[in-house]
Amino acid sequence: MQPETKFESYDPRFDALLRPDSTLLWHCAGSAWAEGPVYFAEGDYLLWSDTNNDIMWRWSDAEGQSVFRQPSHHSNGNTRDREGRLVTCEHGRRRVSRTEPDGEVITLVDRYRGKPLNSPNDVVVKSDGTVWFTDPPYGILSDREGHKADQEQLGCYVFRFDPRSDELTVVADDRDKPNGLAFSPDESILYVGDTGRSHDPGGWHHIFAYDVIGGERLANRRVFAEVEPGNPDGFRLDRHGNLFTSSGDSVQVYSPAGELLGKIMVPEASANCTFGGPGRDRLFITATTSLYSIVLNTRGVQSP
Numbered sequence: 001m002q003p004e005t006k007f008e009s010y011d012p013r014f015d016a017l018l019r020p021d022s023t024l025l026w027h028c029a030g031s032a033w034a035e036g037p038v039y040f041a042e043g044d045y046l047l048w049s050d051t052n053n054d055i056m057w058r059w060s061d062a063e064g065q066s067v068f069r070q071p072s073h074h075s076n077g078n079t080r081d082r083e084g085r086l087v088t089c090e091h092g093r094r095r096v097s098r099t100e101p102d103g104e105v106i107t108l109v110d111r112y113r114g115k116p117l118n119s120p121n122d123v124v125v126k127s128d129g130t131v132w133f134t135d136p137p138y139g140i141l142s143d144r145e146g147h148k149a150d151q152e153q154l155g156c157y158v159f160r161f162d163p164r165s166d167e168l169t170v171v172a173d174d175r176d177k178p179n180g181l182a183f184s185p186d187e188s189i190l191y192v193g194d195t196g197r198s199h200d201p202g203g204w205h206h207i208f209a210y211d212v213i214g215g216e217r218l219a220n221r222r223v224f225a226e227v228e229p230g231n232p233d234g235f236r237l238d239r240h241g242n243l244f245t246s247s248g249d250s251v252q253v254y255s256p257a258g259e260l261l262g263k264i265m266v267p268e269a270s271a272n273c274t275f276g277g278p279g280r281d282r283l284f285i286t287a288t289t290s291l292y293s294i295v296l297n298t299r300g301v302q303s304p
C-alpha cells in the first residue's frame with residue numbers, strides 16, 4: 001500500500017518546489033538501514049547500501065529490486081566521479097573504493113598517516129575530481145554495521161583525497177561525528193552534517209557550512225541548520241542551493257540561508273536522499289527499511 005503524501009510547509013518557497021503530481025511513492029523494503037543512494041541515468045536505476053545487512057541493492061521502475069553487490073563490506077555512502085564511476089564508502093574495509101568500468105573494485109584510500117581510517121561514511125566528488133569524505137567511527141564501534149575495532153585516528157575528520165597525486169588532506173578536524181556532506185551548486189560552500197547525538201544525547205545534530213577556499217581548504221565554519229528530530233545523516237542540494245536533508249520524520253528542505261522551508265513527511269526515519277530520474281527532478285529517499293521517491297519541481301545539482 002502506498003503511503004499518504006504529507007507535507008509541512010513553512011514558506012511559499014517550499015510550495016514552489018512541489019508539483020501537482022508530487023506524490024511520495026514507496027518502492028521496496030528489505031533493508032535494515034538503507035543508506036547511500038546513487039542514481040545512474042544510463043539504465044535509469046538506483047543503487048543504495050543496506051549497511052547492516054552487508055548488501056548493496058539495485059532498483060529500477062522497469063526491473064524492481066535486485067542484489068547489486070554482496071558482500072558489500074558494509075558499504076555506506078555512494079557517489080559517482082566525473083567519469084561516472086561508482087565511488088563507495090566501506091565500513092568493513094575502512095576505505096573509499098572505486099568501481100572500474102570492468103567491475104573491479106579498487107581502493108582509493110584506506111589510510112591516513114600510515115594508520116587505518118575509522119570507517120568512511122559519506123562521499124562527494126568535486127568538479128576537479130577530488131574526493132571529499134567523512135570518517136566517523138560508526139563502522140568500528142560495534143559489529144552491527146562493520147567490524148568492531150579500535151580507532152587509530154586521533155579524530156573523526158573530513159578528508160580531501162586527490163586521486164591524481166594520492167594526496168590525502170584533513171580539511172576539517174573540528175567535528176565530533178562528521179557524516180553527510182555536499183557542496184553548494186557553485187562549490188563555494190561545503191556542508192557537513194555532524195551526528196554526534198547518535199551516541200551522546202547532548203551531541204550535535206546540526207549541519208555546518210564551511211567556505212571552500214581555493215578549491216581545497218575550508219574556513220569560516222558556522223551552523224547552517226539544527227535538524228530536529230533525528231539526524232542529518234545525508235543530504236543533497238538542488239540547483240537553487242536548497243538543501244534536502246534526512247531527519248527523523250521527513251526530508252527537510254532548507255533555503256541557502258538555512259531557513260527551514262518545509263518537510264516532505266516520510267513514514268520511516270530517513271538516512272539519505274539523492275536526485276535522479278531522466279530530468280534529475282525525482283528525489284530518491286532511503287529510509288530505514290525502504291526506498292521511496294517523489295517527483296519535485298526542481299532539479300539536483302550533483303553530477304554526472
Ligand code: MG
Pocket residue numbers: 035076077121122179180233234
Ligand atoms: Mg551517513
